[in-house]
Amino acid sequence: MTRRFAVLAALAVVCAGVGLVAGRGMSPVVAWEVLGGGGDPTERHIFFQLRLPRLLVALGAGACLAVAGLVLQSALRNPLAGPEVTGVTPGAVLGAVTATALGLAGWESPGTVVLAAVAGGCAGATLLWLLAGRGRGDPARTAVHGVLVSAVLGGGTAMVLLVEPGELGSVVQWLVGTTEGRVWQHWQLLWPWALAWGAAAWLLAGPLTLLRCGDDTALAAGLAAHRARALALLCAVALTAGAVAAVGALGFVGLLVPHLAVAVFGADLRVSLPGAALTGAVVVAGADAAAQLASRLLAEGLDAGRLTLPVGALTACLGAALLLVVVRRTPGHTF
Amino acid sequence: MSEPVGIHVEGVHFGYPGRPVLRGVDLTVRPGELAALIGLNGCGKSTLLRLAAGLLRPDEGRVLLGGDDLARLSRRAAARRVALLHQSSPAVPGMTVRHLVRQGRYAARGPLGMLREDGDGDPVVARALRDVGVERWAGREVDALSGGERQRVRLAMALAQDTRVLLLDEPTTYLDLHHQLDVLRTVVRLRAERGLSVVMVVHDLAHAARFAERVVALRAGRVVADGTPKEVVTPGLLADVLRVAGRVGEDPEGGWPVCYPDHPLPPLEYENHIH
Numbered sequence: 001m002t003r004r005f006a007v008l009a010a011l012a013v014v015c016a017g018v019g020l021v022a023g024r025g026m027s028p029v030v031a032w033e034v035l036g037g038g039g040d041p042t043e044r045h046i047f048f049q050l051r052l053p054r055l056l057v058a059l060g061a062g063a064c065l066a067v068a069g070l071v072l073q074s075a076l077r078n079p080l081a082g083p084e085v086t087g088v089t090p091g092a093v094l095g096a097v098t099a100t101a102l103g104l105a106g107w108e109s110p111g112t113v114v115l116a117a118v119a120g121g122c123a124g125a126t127l128l129w130l131l132a133g134r135g136r137g138d139p140a141r142t143a144v145h146g147v148l149v150s151a152v153l154g155g156g157t158a159m160v161l162l163v164e165p166g167e168l169g170s171v172v173q174w175l176v177g178t179t180e181g182r183v184w185q186h187w188q189l190l191w192p193w194a195l196a197w198g199a200a201a202w203l204l205a206g207p208l209t210l211l212r213c214g215d216d217t218a219l220a221a222g223l224a225a226h227r228a229r230a231l232a233l234l235c236a237v238a239l240t241a242g243a244v245a246a247v248g249a250l251g252f253v254g255l256l257v258p259h260l261a262v263a264v265f266g267a268d269l270r271v272s273l274p275g276a277a278l279t280g281a282v283v284v285a286g287a288d289a290a291a292q293l294a295s296r297l298l299a300e301g302l303d304a305g306r307l308t309l310p311v312g313a314l315t316a317c318l319g320a321a322l323l324l325v326v327v328r329r330t331p332g333h334t335f
Numbered sequence: 336m337s338e339p340v341g342i343h344v345e346g347v348h349f350g351y352p353g354r355p356v357l358r359g360v361d362l363t364v365r366p367g368e369l370a371a372l373i374g375l376n377g378c379g380k381s382t383l384l385r386l387a388a389g390l391l392r393p394d395e396g397r398v399l400l401g402g403d404d405l406a407r408l409s410r411r412a413a414a415r416r417v418a419l420l421h422q423s424s425p426a427v428p429g430m431t432v433r434h435l436v437r438q439g440r441y442a443a444r445g446p447l448g449m450l451r452e453d454g455d456g457d458p459v460v461a462r463a464l465r466d467v468g469v470e471r472w473a474g475r476e477v478d479a480l481s482g483g484e485r486q487r488v489r490l491a492m493a494l495a496q497d498t499r500v501l502l503l504d505e506p507t508t509y510l511d512l513h514h515q516l517d518v519l520r521t522v523v524r525l526r527a528e529r530g531l532s533v534v535m536v537v538h539d540l541a542h543a544a545r546f547a548e549r550v551v552a553l554r555a556g557r558v559v560a561d562g563t564p565k566e567v568v569t570p571g572l573l574a575d576v577l578r579v580a581g582r583v584g585e586d587p588e589g590g591w592p593v594c595y596p597d598h599p600l601p602p603l604e605y606e607n608h609i610h
Contacts, residue, residue, distance in 0.1 A: 077425075206449030210438055214425040219390050221496065222414025222442030267429030270450055 001271060004264055005278065012059070012282045019055045019289035020047070024296050049183065057182040057246050058288040058311070059281040060190045062253060063198070064243035066280025067273060068236040069254030070261060071201050074208040074269065075232035077215075078143050079326065082255030083240035086142075087124035087149035089254070092244035094157045095120015097171055101164035114189050114245035121241030124153055125233065177250030177312025179288050186246050193242040198277060201235040205269040208232055212267065250284065250312045252319020257283055259326050287314045339366030339530040340401035340416070340499040342387055347396035349379075349386060356382045358556040359396070364549075366401075366499075369526055369533045371547035373540065374576060379556045380536045381422070384502045387534065389413035400500060414442035418493040422505040422536075424485060426478050432488050433473040436460050439495025463495040467521055483514030490518060494525070501526075503535035507542065515539070519546050540577075544568050544591045552576045568592040 020035075021028040026046055033039050034047040065083060072081045083089045099116035132145045161171065207228035210218040218225045240254065257280045265275035288311040295309045344362040348355070356379045364370050372380045385391045387398055389405040398405040400416050408416070418439075427435055437460050441449055464470040467487040472480075477488055486506065493501065503522065507515035523546055526533050537543050543550050544564040552560035552567060554576050560567045573581040573594065581596040 203447065203450070206441060206444075206446045209434075209449070210441055212430075213427050213435070213438060216421050217424070217438075217492075219410065220388060220414065220419040220421065221438055221492070222411040224410045262429055266431075267427070268434055270452075 001265070005275070008264075008275070008278045008282055012278065012285065015282055015286040015289050016055055016059070019058065019285055019292065020051050022289050022292040022296065023051060024292070024299060050181075053184045053187045054179050054182045055285060055288070056187045057190060058179045058285045060187070060194050061179075061243040061247040061250065062257075062280035062282070062284025063277035064190075064194045064239040064246075064280070065250060065254040066257035066261065066276040066283070067198055067201050068239035068243070069256075069280075070258035070269070070273060070276045071204070071208065071232050071236040071239075072254070073258050074212045075229045075236070076142055077212060079259070080255070081143055081146070082252075082258075083236065083244075084249070084251060084255060085150055086146040086236075087128040087153060088121045088237050088240040089124075089244055089249050090150045090153035090157065091124020091127070092117040092121035092241045093175060093249050094153045094160070095123065096174070096245065096248075097157050097160050100171065101160050111185070111189060114242070117245035118238070118241040121237055121244060124149060125237040127153075174248035175312075176310045177248040177315065178308075178310035179247050179284075180308060180310065182246065190242060190246045194239065197235050197238040197242065201232070201239065202270070202273050204228070204232050204235065205273055209267070209269050212269075247284075248312060251316035252323065253280060253284060253315055256319050256322045256326065259322070283318075284311065284315065287311050287318065290314055338401075338499075339532055341366040341368070341532055342417075342500060342534065343399040344383070344387060345396050345399070347383075347386060347393040347398065349382060349391060349393050356556055357386070357393075360553075360556070360558055362551060362558060362561070364532055364534055366532055367526070367530045368549055369523065369547050370535075370549040370551055371543035372534060372536045372551050372553060373538070373543055374553035375578065378553045380553055381504050383553065384419060384504050384534065384536060387500075388417050388419035388502050390419065411442050411445070414496060414498075416498055417500040417502060418496040418498045419502040420489055420493045420504060420506055422508055424489050428478060430477050431474055432469055432477055432480075432491075433460065433464065435477050435488060436463055436469075436473075436491045436495050439463065439492040442496055457495075459497050460495050463491040466494050466525060467491045483510050483517065486510060486514070486518055487521070490521065499531060501531050501533045503533065505536050505538065507537065507539070515542065522546075540568060540594045544593065545586075545589070564592055568594060 021031040026043055030039060030043055031047060034043050039047070069082045072083065072086060073079060095116040096113050099112060104112055104116070128142070128146050128149045131149060132142050207223055210221055210223045211225060211229060211232070215225045243250070258276055261272050261276035261279045264279065265272035291309045291311045291314045298309065342362070342364040344360055347357055347360045349357040360383060372383065374380050382391065386393055389398070389408060389410070392406055403416065405413055437457060440457055440460060461470070464473055467490050469484070469487055469491060477485060480488065490506065501522070506518050510518065519542060522533060522535070525531055547564060550562065550564050550567040551558055552572055559576060560572055568583055570581060570583055573579050573583070573596065579596045581594055584593045584595065585591070586593050
């Protein structure tokens, strides 16, 4: 188990390294010089004020989404639960977009965006909670209602964008999920939130493991299943809202990284929750590095200087392929 | 070893809106007794077990475990006193036998206690694995086991709760005869060794008559017969409670009653003829 963590940590370091040197505007050689203490002030600014926080935000957001997904899937006993389909991500998006459209927040004031996204994420989850009503103990019904809530919230976001298309350009990037332009302010908002709720989720590892065994078994073993599930969902909402506020609606990370984490670290959540955090960080940082490399190559190939590939587009494509694997590997299983 | 604990079910009514399930059930299981619960599907057997485990609250009446009113106990406190083995077990992907059995310690250890790993494992888990004879494949995945093996693992999980009272809901239903006897013998042995009080729902009257000292028959939410196998397992009970015609004999060696259910053949015109 320690070896698996070590391998993933090494992967994280590699992804981080590639991410730091891959971006445009500065050649890898210069980036290396800056790291060694050289470079002119502009290059130092790019490296330490733009690339480093961007990388940290990518790592943190990936960890948040993966842990949120694993918590959701365990609490709802549903392999296809994820922040994307429980109203949390779309709610956070709607909150942030609305705040921007109303002029309350801009992309220059990330603090307000975070608050709006958290409020929206909580509102989305609350909507699901109310809509599911008495059936909220039933994973299948909760999942169906979650899809419904997500669709409605997505529609709301589209309406806001139609009414107030001014900020469309930057918002679209954010709708897909991007780490572009994330600075220290974002990181300082993200890490305490992620750490606190991540720790809370880990403390729930015992109850969550029992919830994975099914409510009947969990109740017979002495777990107040409904209360434990409510607490777990609160953690998942908070983690997702934090991540969405930081990088936008990164698709499929919360849905698929938990499957990877359980495959690698097993069903013991005391191990696989930290494992999921590490895996999520690697996946998002890796996807971000790949997206930057691709943008660089595309920009050179197409001679289009402003072209950037958002990391969310990459995770969504990667995720769709992985989802097919998951669905095919678990035929007839409810879990 | 602590004193065996009995179960008292007093005037329990329970139902869902428009559908009463139990209509005034009184049942006393003496400390260390093994009682079998029989009756048709839907007569309230499983509901009675769930009430006795504290998973459901009675609409009227109460359930006492060794003098404690279950309704006053938290879920965890109740699970330290009584373990319930459900009749069906959902898949637990990725979980090993040891990991699943360890989940039975939740009531004793609590949410934070479950996070701690003891050096050489929890001694109660090790004992539960030994009790049902699965310690050799403690590292295997539960979902990869056969039905009979899985039921033994589930039993071990219930035993890991280390309770004085054990409730079994159709513990043998999906098993072949060999594994049925396997599970029942384990229960009988542990009861003798530890003084467990056991209530089990069984459909096979042969098992009820062979292994239980006490047979309780339920019909439409009421106890209609309660006594030793000899007193209860009679042609009258077969007709009245289980709605089958049949004869009852006696085992030539053990002396317990043996049923010969003998459904009368339906009249010829209802049969599927090939003309």
